[in-house]
Amino acid sequence: MALPSYGKRPWTFYVLATLFTLFVIFLYGPMISVLILSFQGPSAALNFPLRDPSLMWFDELFNPRRVGDVPGAFRRSLPLALITMLLTVVIAVTAGFAFRHRFRGATLVFYMAIASLIIPGLVLSIGILVTARFLGLSANWYTTALGAHLSWTLPFGLLIMFAVLGRLSPSYEEASYDLGATRWQTVKDVVLPIVFPGIIAVALFGFTLSYDEFPRSWLTVGTLNTLPLEIWTMTTNVTSPALYALGTVTTIVSFIVIALALGSILLIQRRRSGSS
């Protein structure tokens, strides 16, 4: 460590460092084994060792002869996640700002959001399906499933905004106004730079929670599956490494999204510290 030394590390450091390392192995080990086994050869064994590495199971995925309609499910899951992300950012961020002031019903809306967060996904799934039936509408990924996903991503977004806006003291804005800045200048030069990394975090949550959501999608997508539902059916039907290949592909998509989000936060931080 390059930082100022505080003397010898206590023994607890080593105990906890070991715990942490074991936890990280526990967290990533299984994922890595799936990643490796998705390159299994024609022996189609679901376990180690890896024999004759090949890409055949990835090929299988995109040629839907034996497995389900993976490309189709992906073409629904991706736009759904993107729409959910956009709406989550807009709605959660504006709502976050509302909570900086006192307004009537604030407590009610807050507890409704928390309840929406902790309600079992399947319960809500039933509710939304029944609501759609009463209204005579059919369930679709871009209507009912979108709503089901929002009921889960928005409370998350709101909690993140609470954490972010907690750091934005109203005195910064007052100072800006006192110095004669217009509202637009204040938003652009004071509020946005502080809040922006948080907005990216909200977007990341909006995308990934929707992209991977299973219980809330189950009854609400209608007849055409999203990707997690497709994977769910595959867990029971498909007994080939194609399942692992699909796992690898979706995990890669998730990692690209995470890298984009974290990378842009880092870039903003760096640019900001460079300009001031």
Next chain:
Amino acid sequence: MSAPALKEGRVSAATLPASRMKMTADSSGRKAWAPYLQVAPLTLVLLLFFAIPVALVVVVSFFRYQMLVGLVPDFTFKNYVDILTNPTNWSLYLSTFKFTIIVLAITFVLGFWISYFLVFHVRNLMTAIALFLICTVPFWTSNIIRMISWRPVLGREGLINQALQGMGVTAQPLDWLLYSDFSVIVAYVHLYTLFMIVPIFNSMARIDKSLLEAAVDGGASRWGVVWNVVLPLSKTGIALGSLFVVTLVMGDFSVVTVMSGGLSGSVTSGMFNDLQFLNYPRAAANAVILLIVVLLIAVAIFRLVDVRKELVR
């Protein structure tokens, strides 16, 4: 960190008083209705996709189920009586509670000590953030895939059995590693510890380090500091994390189904079965009971710790 642009002095001093007066008048006039407008979309979505559906679940739970027809409007307690008098449901609740308590205990211990390690032992802030991110990245990937990824590890011919037999520790593969209560708990801990780490880390990061030094100067032991300073000050995070873990485990059916190989069930998997026979009224009644149980637990947690005050402040 704040307002670098202000230093550039874009606004001339001459215009200052006028614009300032305009500003204050404007913003005080705006304050009254602005929050309502800002919170309206959220409220609308929550009403449409949370409040109304939940209300309808309650309504439907009193309906009658008829083969082939499905829902028949009625006001009957039959669904509830069915559920409450069926011993299978009681054992499902019992097994769900068992999983919840075990998982809560494990994730709390892991979450607390990992956060403690990151906040108080890692001396470089950037390292701490990087390690924290390593813990959180899997959260953003698919739960089902992460669950399945235990198969090649815990299975009969999996990595652990291969290793144990290779080292000559066991002669036969261990059967209880996969498709058992053990694998269900492993998967829960794998999936949900993140929900404990993030809020506890958040609470701990806000603790003023000088408090710890003061406690040590005052003669507190290392253990005393953890027990009397760190633990009470991270209670919001613990409460929030527990809320997540409890509700996730109580509401789960996919982990139990996949990881027990169909041997164990959960409250929700009972519902799942009803739904496959299109028995919506009984599934709804089951959902209402589960919802009441979950809400009672949530209320109890909120009673212990005022999470809202800590969050919104």
